[in-house]
Amino acid sequence: MTGKEWALITFTILAQMSVGAFVVLGIVHFFAARKAGDEQADRLSDMALLAIGPVLVLGLLASFGHLGNPVNAPKAISNLASSWLSREIFSSVTFAVLGAAFALMQWRKIATPALRNAIAWLAALVGLFLVFSMSQVYMLQTQPAWDTFATPVQFFATTFLLGSLAIGSAFVANYAYLKGKDPDCAEAQCSLVRVALKWIALASIVILGVEMISLPLQLSLLASSPSAVAQASAALLFSQFAGLFAVRLVLVFLGAGLLALFVYRYASQPGSESLMGTLAYSAFALVLFSEVVGRFLFYATHLRIGL
Amino acid sequence: MAKQLGFYFDSSACTGCKACAIACKDRSSLPVGTNWRHITDYGGGGWVPDPNHPDLLIANNIYVYSLSTSCMHCEDPACVNVCPTTAMYKRDDGIVLVDASKCIGCRYCEWACPYGAPQFSEEKGVMTKCDFCQDLQAQGLDPACVDACPMRALEFGELDELRAKYGDVQAVDPLPDPNITHPSFVMTPHKNSQPVGSGNGKILTVSGKV
Amino acid sequence: MTEKNFLTKTLTETMLTRRSFLKWSAALGGTAALAGGVSYGLKVAQATAEKAASEGEWVPAACWGNCGGRCLNVAHVVDGVVTRQKTDDTHPDSPDFPQQRGCSRGRSQRQRVFGADRLKYPMKRAHWEPGGGDKSLRGKDEWVRISWDEALDIVASEIKRINDKYGPGSILWGTNAVAAAAGYVNTWGSTSSGTWAYTAPRVITSQSNMGNDRLDMRKSKLIVMWSTDPICSSGGSPAYHYLQSKKAGAKFIFVDPFFTNSAQVLADEWIPIRPGTDTPMLLAMGYTLITEDDPATNPLIDWDFIKKNTIGFDNTSLPDGVEPDENYRDYVLGLDASGHPAPVGHKNYPAKTPEWASEICGVPPEKIRSFAIEIGQTNPVAFMQSDALARVNNAQSVGQAFVAIAAMIGSIGVSGGGFGQTRHAAAGNRGPNLINLGSSGTVLDSPKNPVSARINNNEVWDAVLTGKYTDGVGPKKDINIQMVYHTKGSRLQTTVGQAKGIQAMRKVEFALTTDFHLTTGARYSDVVLPVTTMWERDGYVTNPNREAVFWASKVIDPLFEAQDDAWIDWQLGLRLGVYDPNLTEISNLQQAVNRVAGATVVKEDGKTTEPLVSITEDDLKALGVTGEPQTGRIPIMDFKKAGSYQVPRSEGDNFTFIALKDFRKDPVANPLDTESGLVELYCQKLADDVTALGWTAIRAIPAYIPPERGYETTFSDWENKVKGPYPLQMYNKHYWRRSHSEFDNVLQLREAFQQEFLMNPIDAEARGIKNGDIVKITSSEGSSIRPVLVTDRIMPGVTQLPHGAWTEYDESLGVDKAGSDNYLEAGVPTVEGHSGFNSQNVQVEKWNGPGLAPDAQWPQRIPLKEA
Numbered sequence A: 001m002t003g004k005e006w007a008l009i010t011f012t013i014l015a016q017m018s019v020g021a022f023v024v025l026g027i028v029h030f031f032a033a034r035k036a037g038d039e040q041a042d043r044l045s046d047m048a049l050l051a052i053g054p055v056l057v058l059g060l061l062a063s064f065g066h067l068g069n070p071v072n073a074p075k076a077i078s079n080l081a082s083s084w085l086s087r088e089i090f091s092s093v094t095f096a097v098l099g100a101a102f103a104l105m106q107w108r109k110i111a112t113p114a115l116r117n118a119i120a121w122l123a124a125l126v127g128l129f130l131v132f133s134m135s136q137v138y139m140l141q142t143q144p145a146w147d148t149f150a151t152p153v154q155f156f157a158t159t160f161l162l163g164s165l166a167i168g169s170a171f172v173a174n175y176a177y178l179k180g181k182d183p184d185c186a187e188a189q190c191s192l193v194r195v196a197l198k199w200i201a202l203a204s205i206v207i208l209g210v211e212m213i214s215l216p217l218q219l220s221l222l223a224s225s226p227s228a229v230a231q232a233s234a235a236l237l238f239s240q241f242a243g244l245f246a247v248r249l250v251l252v253f254l255g256a257g258l259l260a261l262f263v264y265r266y267a268s269q270p271g272s273e274s275l276m277g278t279l280a281y282s283a284f285a286l287v288l289f290s291e292v293v294g295r296f297l298f299y300a301t302h303l304r305i306g307l
Numbered sequence B: 001m002a003k004q005l006g007f008y009f010d011s012s013a014c015t016g017c018k019a020c021a022i023a024c025k026d027r028s029s030l031p032v033g034t035n036w037r038h039i040t041d042y043g044g045g046g047w048v049p050d051p052n053h054p055d056l057l058i059a060n061n062i063y064v065y066s067l068s069t070s071c072m073h074c075e076d077p078a079c080v081n082v083c084p085t086t087a088m089y090k091r092d093d094g095i096v097l098v099d100a101s102k103c104i105g106c107r108y109c110e111w112a113c114p115y116g117a118p119q120f121s122e123e124k125g126v127m128t129k130c131d132f133c134q135d136l137q138a139q140g141l142d143p144a145c146v147d148a149c150p151m152r153a154l155e156f157g158e159l160d161e162l163r164a165k166y167g168d169v170q171a172v173d174p175l176p177d178p179n180i181t182h183p184s185f186v187m188t189p190h191k192n193s194q195p196v197g198s199g200n201g202k203i204l205t206v207s208g209k210v
Numbered sequence C: 001m002t003e004k005n006f007l008t009k010t011l012t013e014t015m016l017t018r019r020s021f022l023k024w025s026a027a028l029g030g031t032a033a034l035a036g037g038v039s040y041g042l043k044v045a046q047a048t049a050e051k052a053a054s055e056g057e058w059v060p061a062a063c064w065g066n067c068g069g070r071c072l073n074v075a076h077v078v079d080g081v082v083t084r085q086k087t088d089d090t091h092p093d094s095p096d097f098p099q100q101r102g103c104s105r106g107r108s109q110r111q112r113v114f115g116a117d118r119l120k121y122p123m124k125r126a127h128w129e130p131g132g133g134d135k136s137l138r139g140k141d142e143w144v145r146i147s148w149d150e151a152l153d154i155v156a157s158e159i160k161r162i163n164d165k166y167g168p169g170s171i172l173w174g175t176n177a178v179a180a181a182a183g184y185v186n187t188w189g190s191t192s193s194g195t196w197a198y199t200a201p202r203v204i205t206s207q208s209n210m211g212n213d214r215l216d217m218r219k220s221k222l223i224v225m226w227s228t229d230p231i232c233s234s235g236g237s238p239a240y241h242y243l244q245s246k247k248a249g250a251k252f253i254f255v256d257p258f259f260t261n262s263a264q265v266l267a268d269e270w271i272p273i274r275p276g277t278d279t280p281m282l283l284a285m286g287y288t289l290i291t292e293d294d295p296a297t298n299p300l301i302d303w304d305f306i307k308k309n310t311i312g313f314d315n316t317s318l319p320d321g322v323e324p325d326e327n328y329r330d331y332v333l334g335l336d337a338s339g340h341p342a343p344v345g346h347k348n349y350p351a352k353t354p355e356w357a358s359e360i361c362g363v364p365p366e367k368i369r370s371f372a373i374e375i376g377q378t379n380p381v382a383f384m385q386s387d388a389l390a391r392v393n394n395a396q397s398v399g400q401a402f403v404a405i406a407a408m409i410g411s412i413g414v415s416g417g418g419f420g421q422t423r424h425a426a427a428g429n430r431g432p433n434l435i436n437l438g439s440s441g442t443v444l445d446s447p448k449n450p451v452s453a454r455i456n457n458n459e460v461w462d463a464v465l466t467g468k469y470t471d472g473v474g475p476k477k478d479i480n481i482q483m484v485y486h487t488k489g490s491r492l493q494t495t496v497g498q499a500k501g502i503q504a505m506r507k508v509e510f511a512l513t514t515d516f517h518l519t520t521g522a523r524y525s526d527v528v529l530p531v532t533t534m535w536e537r538d539g540y541v542t543n544p545n546r547e548a549v550f551w552a553s554k555v556i557d558p559l560f561e562a563q564d565d566a567w568i569d570w571q572l573g574l575r576l577g578v579y580d581p582n583l584t585e586i587s588n589l590q591q592a593v594n595r596v597a598g599a600t601v602v603k604e605d606g607k608t609t610e611p612l613v614s615i616t617e618d619d620l621k622a623l624g625v626t627g628e629p630q631t632g633r634i635p636i637m638d639f640k641k642a643g644s645y646q647v648p649r650s651e652g653d654n655f656t657f658i659a660l661k662d663f664r665k666d667p668v669a670n671p672l673d674t675e676s677g678l679v680e681l682y683c684q685k686l687a688d689d690v691t692a693l694g695w696t697a698i699r700a701i702p703a704y705i706p707p708e709r710g711y712e713t714t715f716s717d718w719e720n721k722v723k724g725p726y727p728l729q730m731y732n733k734h735y736w737r738r739s740h741s742e743f744d745n746v747l748q749l750r751e752a753f754q755q756e757f758l759m760n761p762i763d764a765e766a767r768g769i770k771n772g773d774i775v776k777i778t779s780s781e782g783s784s785i786r787p788v789l790v791t792d793r794i795m796p797g798v799t800q801l802p803h804g805a806w807t808e809y810d811e812s813l814g815v816d817k818a819g820s821d822n823y824l825e826a827g828v829p830t831v832e833g834h835s836g837f838n839s840q841n842v843q844v845e846k847w848n849g850p851g852l853a854p855d856a857q858w859p860q861r862i863p864l865k866e867a
Helices: A003-036 A038-066 A070-077 A084-108 A113-137 A150-181 A183-223 A228-238 A242-268 A273-300 B019-028 B078-082 B108-112 B134-138 B144-148 B159-166 C002-012 C018-027 C042-054 C106-113 C148-166 C176-181 C196-204 C238-247 C261-266 C278-292 C303-309 C328-333 C354-361 C365-377 C397-408 C457-466 C498-505 C565-576 C588-597 C617-623 C636-642 C661-665 C684-692 C747-752 C761-766
Strands: B005-010 B038-050 B053-069 B088-090 B096-098 B154-158 B185-188 C057-061 C073-078 C081-087 C123-125 C143-145 C186-188 C222-226 C251-256 C269-272 C381-385 C419-421 C454-456 C483-486 C510-515 C527-530 C540-542 C548-552 C600-602 C609-611 C644-646 C715-717 C728-731 C757-759 C774-779 C782-790 C798-800 C840-846
Touching: A003 A038, A003 A084, A003 A113, A003 A150, A003 A183, A003 A273, A038 A084, A038 A150, A038 A183, A070 A084, A084 A113, A113 A150, A150 A183, A150 A242, A150 A273, A183 A228, A183 A242, A183 A273, A228 A242, A242 A273, B005 B053, B005 B159, B019 B038, B019 B144, B019 C081, B019 C106, B019 C747, B038 C761, B053 C261, B053 C269, B078 B088, B078 B108, B144 B154, B144 C081, B154 B159, B159 B185, C057 C081, C057 C548, C057 C636, C073 C106, C081 C106, C106 C747, C123 C148, C148 C176, C148 C483, C148 C510, C148 C527, C148 C565, C176 C565, C186 C457, C196 C397, C196 C419, C196 C684, C222 C261, C222 C365, C238 C251, C238 C261, C251 C261, C278 C328, C278 C354, C278 C365, C278 C397, C303 C397, C303 C661, C354 C365, C365 C397, C381 C397, C397 C419, C454 C457, C457 C498, C540 C588, C588 C636, C617 C636, C636 C644, C757 C761, C757 C774, C761 C782
Parallel strands: B005 B185, C186 C454, C222 C251, C222 C381, C251 C269, C381 C419, C483 C510, C510 C527, C728 C798, C757 C782
Antiparallel strands: B005 B154, B038 B053, B088 B096, C057 C073, C073 C081, C123 C143, C123 C527, C540 C548, C548 C644, C600 C609, C728 C840, C757 C798, C774 C782, C774 C840
C-alpha cells in the first residue's frame, strides 16, 4: 500500500461523504420545511451545509497526493470523450462549484428560494453523477475485483451511509450549539432533529442491509470465477486481510445496525437527546472507520489480469 | 506512412534469454524497476510414477515456453481510452506514445493496461513506456529489441503484412484475452502453447508473476 | 522508494569529473537531465538519438566475458561518455552468414564499466599492518584510500619480506614480476573440462578437434545434447546454429537433470538423468547396443570403425600383456575371461544392464534401451556434450564411455555426425579458424617461475590451512603459503571449498587483489589495486569463433586512477629490482596491430590463405605504430572501424569441418595422437597418468566409480534406500546473469535474473516449502539462503544453484546470503584432480530467519566514500 492509495482512499471517502451529505441534507431540508417552515429548516441545516464544503475541498486536495506530477493536474479534464476519470474530475469540480455557489447563496440568502433550489438540485445531480463516475473509473476489464456490480453499489452505499450519519452528527452538533446559544429555538429544533435522526437511523439500517448483501455476493462471484486473478483477489480477503475484513464488517454492523437501532429508539423518546446525540456520534465514528477500512480493502485486494 | 505498426514474435524460437529486454533498457537507459519489455517463462507438466516401475518418477509432459512482449500498441488501447489528460495518445502509424509533458502520473493507464506496458517512473513522477523506438525508426533503423534477438524471434512492420505472413495468433496463456484491447501483435506459438485463459501452466518465477 | 534511492545513489556517488558526470547522468536519463522538467524516457531517448545523429561515434567495444560467445559489442561515445550500446550490424543477417549478436550480459557491459561500484583508487585495509595486522577483519574491514606509490611499495615490500622470511613457495599465484623476484605457487586441475582434460587427448583427440561445423550439422538426422545448454552457457550465435539444424529436420534429444532453455526450444524429447550418473547410463547403452545388435537384421554398431579404428573394445584388440577380460565388452556385459557371466566380486561384475543403470541414473530401463537402439538405428547422429557430465567427482570414465558410444553408433568422422564437446566459442560450430591472427610481437620474454610446486584446486585452501598438499602417490608434501595474490580468474570465488578459502584468506600474512570491482577476492584482501577494463585499453583482438575476428578499440580513457595490469606488473618489477627500466614492452595498440597485420584468412577454396588486411603508410601514421605496408583482403582502417571481420559462409562452401574424417577413412595414414594412434577404449596411459596423481587408482577401461557426493552418497544405506543427512543432489549450472562470476554486480542483470535456487515440487512439498519462500541450503561446508523456484523442470531429488554468485557471508546469521555455489562445494580431489562442481549433496529447509531483499536491491559494493 503506497501513499498514492491513501490519497485515493481519503479522496473517495470524503468526496462520497460530501455528495451523500449534500443530497441527504437536501432531502431533510425539504421535509423539514414542509413540516416546520423554511426558517426552522434553514436553522436545522445551514451549519451542516457549510461543513460540507471544507470536507469536499479536503478530499480534492488529498487527491493530489496520488499524482506523480500534480503540476499538470488542470489537464485532467481533457478526455471527457472516453475517460471516466476525466468525467469524475470534471464533475467533482462542477459539484464543488455548484455546491459552493448554493452554500453561499443559502448562507447569504441571495436570490430567490426557487433559484437556490434549482442550483441545489443541479448540484445534487452532478454530485450523484460524480459518485457514478467514480465507480465507473474502476469498471476495468483488467481488474476483476473491481469490475463487478458491487463497485457502484458499494460506492453509493458509502455515499448515503456516510452522508446520512455525517448529517446526523452535524444536526446533533448544531442542536447542541443552538441550545447553548438560543434555548427557545432549540426546542423547536429538537423535534426536527429527532425526526431527522430517526429517518437517518432507518436509512443506515437499510443501507447496512445493502452492504451485507452485496459484499458476500461479490466475494462468491470472485471466488467462483474462472479467472485465477479474480480468485486470488478473493483469497486475499480470506488470508492476508481476513482480520481487517472482519473488523470492517463488525464495525459497520455495530455502527449502522446496532447503534442505529438505539439511535432510532432514543430519537423516538423525547428527553433522551443527549444519549441520542452520543449514539449518533458513535455510530458515525464507527461507520466512518469501517468505510475507510472497507475502502482500504478495496484498494488492497485488487489484482490486474495479464502481464 | 504505416497504418498500424506491430510486432511479430516467434515463441517457438524464444529461449527466454532477455537480450531484447536488456537491449531495450540499455537503449533508453531504464533504471532497475522499469522494464518496457517483459519476458515470461510459462510451463507445466509434472512427475508421475513410471507404470512399469512405480518407485521411479518420470516426467509427464513437462513443457516450458517463453514470451517476449512489450507495449502492444493496441488497436483499441485501454491506456489511451482512460487517460484523463490525453498524455497517452495513438499516432497515425499506430504507435502509442506517452507525452510526459501532459502526464499527471495518476497511473490509471497502469491499472487499465492488460500488458503492463505503462511504467511509472518514481524519479520523474510520470509514466513511461515502449515507444517502438520511434526515433530509431525515423532514421530507418529497427527497434533495439528486434536487432538484439540472438534467435531472430522478433520482427516488426505493418500489422496487415505480418498477419498475412504469419497468421493471426495474437495470444497464448498467460497473455490476456486479445479481445480486450486488440493488440497489434502476431505470434507463432510454441508447440506446447496453452490456450488463453486456460491456466494450465504457471509463470516460472519466485513470485509467480512476471 | 528503492528505485529512487538506487538511481540517486548511482548518480551521486559515481564518476569522473563533474562535467563528464553531468553528461553521463544525462545520457543515463539521470537526475541532472530531468531537473529541468524534460520528460523521461521518450524525450531523453529523443535527445540521445539526436545526439547520435549529430555527435558521438560508434566504437567497437570489447565483450570480454569467458562465455565463449564473445559477440560484437559497439559503444556509442559522446564526449567521452558511453550513452548506449548496439550489437553486430556490420552486414545483413542470414542463417548462413549471421550477425554476431550479443546476449543480455554483453548488452550490460556499460553498466559494468561505469557502475557506481567501480574501484577508483588503490586502497588498503584499515587494520592491516605488515604481517597482517588484525587478519580476522579481512572481509569486513574498512577501506582507506592510498596512493599508487604507497600501494605498490607495500606490495613490493611484502613480497620481499615474505619470500625472504619463508622462502620460495610462500606466495600463491602471481604475475611476471613476482615470478622474477620470488616465484609463486600455481594451482592446477581441470575446471571447465572436468575429466575430459586427461581423457580426451589420451583416449581419442583434443577437445578442440571434436564435432563438426555448423553447416554440416544441418545434415544430422538426430542430435543428442547430453548435459549441454548452449543458450545459457554460450550466449549469442550457437543456439541459432542449432535452430537451423532443427529447421533442416534434425530431431533433438536432450539428456539432462533439468529441462533447460535450450531444450524448451530445440528438444523433441527430454531424458531426465540424475547428475553424475551418466557413466552407468552410457555403459548400459553400450550393453544394449552390443546385445541388440545384429548386423543382418538390426545393425546398430559400426563394426568397421570398431575393428579398424579402435583398440580395447573386446579381447581381440588389447595391447600385449593385458588381462584378456580387461576390455570394454567384457566389462559392459559383465563377463569374465572365459566369456561367462562374472561372479559376484569379480572386477567386471555385474552386467551393466539398463536395469542396473536405472537404479543409479533414474532413467527407466525401457528408455535406456530404446534410446540406445534409436541412436544405433539412426544415421547420421551427432552425439554431443558440454563437459558438465565430466565435472563430477570420480568421473574419469565418463569421457571414455561417451566416446565408446560415439564410436559404436558411427558418429565419429562422418558428415552429419559429430561427437564430443560442443562448448564455448565452438558450440554448435567446430572447425579450425578461418582467420588466424598473427603474433603480437612482444619483445620481452616472460620470466621463468622458479617455484615448481603446484597445488591441485581441490586442495589449495587445505594446503594454506594445514601446510600439506598432494604431489603424486606417496606422502603429502609441505608448503607454507603466507601471501595470496588474486591477479585474475576470480579464484576465491570460482575455486571449490570457498568456506575454507575464506578461512585461508584470514590465515596468511598478506593478501592482494587487482580488479575493477570489489569482487570476492578483493573483499578479503589487504590491498586492492584498481585495474582498467578492456574498454579502457587497446589491444583486444580475438577470434570469437572460427568464422570471425574482432578488434575492439579503446572506448574511453581509464576511469579515476585505474591502471592496466601490465603497468602494475611493470611497476612492481621495477620496485623489486627485476625489470630493466630501459627495456619496455611494445604498446597494447602495437601488439594489436601486429596481430592484425599478421592475420591470414582462408580463401574461398578452403585451403589457401591471404593476409586479412591491407596497410598503407598513412594507416601506420594514423595509428601511430610501426610496421610495413602490405596488401590483403580488407583495408585495416575499415576493419578497425567496424570492429569485426567475418567470413561469409554458404551451403556447399569449402569451409566444412568433419572431425577425424581422415582418421576414419585411413587410421594408419592419419593416426590419432593417442599412444596407439587409435581410439583407446582400453587406455593404459590414462590409467597410469591418473593413478600416478595419487588420489584414485583407475582401470584402463571406462569402469564406473560411484562419485563422492553423487547420487549414491545421498543414502546412508544404499541397499535399503535410506536417505542420509544430505539427501538431495545439488549441481551448479551456468547462469544468464553471469559469465562465471563476472557481471554479478550489475543491477539490471540482478533484476532480470534473481539467482533462485531450484527444487522439484515433490521435494519442496515434503519440506513444507512453497514457491518463493526463502530456503536454507546446507552442505558439509556450510549454509546458504536463497529464494526458491519450485518447478517441475528439475528432476525430483535434484536441486540447482546457479554458478558464480559473489559470496555475501552474514556473520550474525551464519549463512551466505548470495548463494555462492563454491561456498557450499567441497574440494574433493579425485582421479585427475578436476573440480567436481556438479557433485554435492545438500539438505534444504524453510528459512525462518530475517527476510532477504531481492538481489537487485542489495547495496552496491562501494568501498570508499567519495573524496
